[in-house]
Amino acid sequence: MHVANEAGLTFAGQRNVREALGYLKEIGYQDYLDRFQRDGIARKVVSTYPKATWRGGWQLVEDDDPDIITEFEQGWLDLESRLKVSSVFRRADILAGVGQYAVVLIGTSGASKLDQELPRLKGPGDIIYLTVYGEGDAPVQSWEDDPRNERYALPKYYTLGRSGKHGALPRQVAQRRVHHSRTLHLAEELLDDEVYAAPKLRAVWDRLDDHVKVVGGGSEAYWLRAHQGLFLKVEDAEEQLPGGGTQYIPPSEAELEALRNSAEELANQMRRTMAARGVDVKPLGSDVADFSRPLDAIETVIAAISEIPKRVLFGTERGELASTQDRHSFESRVQDRRLSYAAPQVIRPFTDRLIKHGGLPEPVQYDIWWPEVMELSEQERAEVLLKYAQANRANPDGPVMSIDELRDRILDLPPLDEEVLEEQVEETGLPQEALRGLMRSKQVMRLMSGRGNRGSTQLRTAARGTKKKSRLGTPLSIVQQTGARRSSGE
Secondary structure, eight states, X not given: OHHHHHTTEETTTTEEHHHHHTOOSSOOHHHHHHHHHHOHHHHHHHHHHHHHHHTTOOEEESOSOTTXXXXXXXXXXXXXXXXXXXXXXXXXXXXXXXXXXXXXXEEEOSSOOTTSOOOOOSSGGGEEEEEEEEGGGOOEEEEOOOTTSTTTTSEEEEEEOOOSEETTEEOOOOOEEEEGGGEEEEOOSOSSOSSOXXXXXXXXXXXXXXXXXXXXXXXXXXXXXXXXXEEEEEOOEEEEOTTSSEEEEOOOHHHHHHHHHHHHHXXXXXXXXXXXXXXEEEEEOOOOOOOHHHHHHHHHHHHHHHTOOHHHHHOOTTOOOOOHHHHHHHHHHHHHHIIIIIIIIIIHHXXXXXXXXXXXXXXXXXXXXXXXXXXXXXXXXHHHHHHHHXXXXXXXXXXXXXXHHHIIIIIOOOOOOHHHHHHHHHHHOOOHHHHHHHHHHHHHHHHHTTOOOOOOOSOOOSSTTOOOOGGGOOOSSOEEETTEEEOOOO
């Protein structure tokens, strides 16, 4: 029964639904790649969650103190600044969704060969490139077949290289045998297999075919019906006979040819008028095709299968932003994906690999910090600040959230400079808390009027000595150690 269902057979195998509807029975990697490159809906199905997951960057933190940059943190900042690791992971994540997996090659300096285990490195500077390969350019060459090995039944060597067309010109790059320790394997939602995941487009493939049929067929029907055809009835010419009576003379071939040419020129918009005699011209009227309802039904199913809110995937017919409920649902799924996939299956394996081989200094332990998923508009920030201000005034036990906390979490601004604040106290004679409230009110007014300076959600990681932004999120897998909130990097 399972085989029959997989093949699209119904009525005890007497009807093949997929064959009758023109669906592909076997879908290969090149099919997925071609559709991803050409079909805009397919591209969004694959790339929506990866783009949202890696948006805004992330940070490896060893010490929670934002004024302290450890050797491990500085090594990571240098590596991210030079190789754009976040961008590489985003690209690899998208490619992994096109096929069953993707591979990131860790390129190092030195004389060691790619088919040898990753050697001991002297530091982040020995990592010279990170290159992304899709499933089609990174087949598994051999597997670990020793059941006593911790990597039993996992890839031992890959064959990496470029083949086929990339861009406008054919591109051939020599294929090389690469040891698994030099690669990072990306595959999401693995079930009974630790290597091959289901391509993101597999479950939605038939519905994408339906979408193409309805959009393409509906567009063609609209074109044909909007430009109505003409019915030409050619009457025979009447001629009065000398003795009385009427003679009907059919049109000559020359007259018919001239009429045919004139009608074709009118139909092909080469001219807007047509001269004829004895011709009854009638338009072939028909209703213009409206395919909005079947299209809406198909798009609803595509959104449900891909688990992307419909407003996020397609937008609305009026071009509005996604509703608040859809935004929260989508952002919750993005956060879940960061914590269940991106951090434990991508960032930690990569970081631990570099630490093990000397590519990064060894930390005591480290956390992975993410930026906030939701980005508030200026109006939303002002409304949140106003509500917190009202809560602070109404609470008899003191402020619910301090001024510096509001600046940090809502405005993405540093704490108030105490020295500047003291100077203002001396100059104005106002109490410190009153002056803080005045400053806060000015910030709220600037936001309400649209003149506020919105802080960037990006991590400021380019320069040496950059201070950590602990407000960007909560660390993954927090455990309690010596009174500090940390996660193990083991």
